[in-house]
Amino acid sequence: MNDVLLKVEDVRKVFPTHSREVVRAVDGVSLEVRKGETLGLVGETGCGKSTLARCMAHLYDVTSGSVWFDGTEISTLSRKAMRPIRREVQVIFQDPYGSLNPRRRVGSIIGDPFSIHGIASGAERKKKVQELMELVGLNPEHYNRFPAEFSGGQRQRIGVARALALRPKLVICDEPVSALDVSIQAQIINLLADLQREFDLTYVFISHDLSVVRHVSDRIAVMYLGKIAELAPTSELFGQTRHPYTRALLSALPVADPDTADSREQIILGGDIPAATNPPEGCRFHTRCPKSRADCAATEPPLAAVLDDGGEHRTACIHPLTIGEDLSTAVPDLKAS
Ligand SMILES: Nc1ncnc2c1ncn2[C@@H]1O[C@H](COP(=O)(O)OP(=O)(O)OP(=O)(O)O)[C@@H](O)[C@H]1O
């Protein structure tokens, strides 16, 4: 398929800890990002979203598996060999302040990529930077200001400008609006949407907030403890939810349409998220799943089409939800039958 821009194949990333255990931050993820789409990535804190994002951009070496960008396997490339691809894959981080050097002027921060890649210098560089500032809604006359002189929303516009400087193909947005006031979030999201149209960008959009992801994504991948629980076109993920974990996330959203009975149930998950050093056997959600059965602890479910779903909708669950099934009254049954 040549409409695939980024392909992630069975990627694992573990981190050492002080003991002999390792944190399995990303534990066997496969997915594709298609040209021009926005793929949303959601899940609770610590489920591995940022680690996966860094593996996608080859900011981390993967522990195993592979990442392909536009037909090239990038996960094994050296820094030098990665350089031309670095231009095409950019990351926008959550904290617009933490990722901007406070002692450097905004003009030089945004202009860095031009210098690093030897594209422009001097007056030429300044002109390009000011064009970018205008593009993202910053006043080009503020070229000489420091990050602290901008508001949170403006600082994220600086981050966006820097990411777009080299006209990337893929932009991985890691919680780009989570640190911002709700009133500012929409402005940045609209900016990203406008830029996507104008420059034919492909996005991976990461958030722990499903309502934000829903708004921007063509497809959504739901992550739990380092793995993908469900992956589907946005409307299907909401209209035909299969994974009990996805349903639980959905049930926590404010109800937009009071006539939708499904979205009215509130599912409170029991227990804490298990440690990523020692994920549960079988389905790793079974310890918190309202629907879990004995076989859930025994078998690790593959991410595959379930029930009558087509290949576009994949779920890692052996007892997926049927349409209209009420999960709020479900009771776990862990006895072997
Ligand atoms: N550099 C690191 N060294 C050790 N452990 C790490 C490192 N980065 C992440 N982890 C661990 O890996 C797991 C996944 O973390 P990650 O930051 O990818 O999650 P996340 O989904 O982005 O969370 P959040 O929503 O809080 O941003 C967590 O258990 C985290 O503590």
Ligand SMILES: [Mg+2]
């Ligand atoms: Mg994160």
